[in-house]
Amino acid sequence: MKIIQTTNAPKALGPYSQGIQVDRLIFTSGQLGIIPDTGELAGEDVASQTDQVLKNLSAILQESGTSLDKVFKTTCFLLEMKDFEEFNRVYEGYFNVKPARSCVAVKEMAKGALIEIEAIAVCE
Numbered sequence: 001m002k003i004i005q006t007t008n009a010p011k012a013l014g015p016y017s018q019g020i021q022v023d024r025l026i027f028t029s030g031q032l033g034i035i036p037d038t039g040e041l042a043g044e045d046v047a048s049q050t051d052q053v054l055k056n057l058s059a060i061l062q063e064s065g066t067s068l069d070k071v072f073k074t075t076c077f078l079l080e081m082k083d084f085e086e087f088n089r090v091y092e093g094y095f096n097v098k099p100a101r102s103c104v105a106v107k108e109m110a111k112g113a114l115i116e117i118e119a120i121a122v123c124e
Helices: 046-063 081-092
Strands: 002-004 019-022 025-028 071-078 100-105 115-122
Touching (some): 081 100
Antiparallel strands (some): 019 025, 025 115
């Protein structure tokens, strides 16, 4: 097991790793739309935050030697299901191959975020 850590994604907000590699699988922790340099959310709308979340996930995956193209499963948490279409518009632009996905609404998230995504990818 190998811990994945990069300064190109936000520091963990608690006692967890940005990602873990087990054999050829990469498991990321849920990422918020936090800008790594400032520690602040990328914007007040779901599109801005989704864009930053996917940049953060990409940075973690790159650190482990893989990419969003190798993601085969995501779990997505939205604060409001009314943001589902806007979220999808940004999300689909990041994936050439569409991973399996779960997407649910939750009551609240850390830092008042609107979106959180975790991913599982293969490292070849």
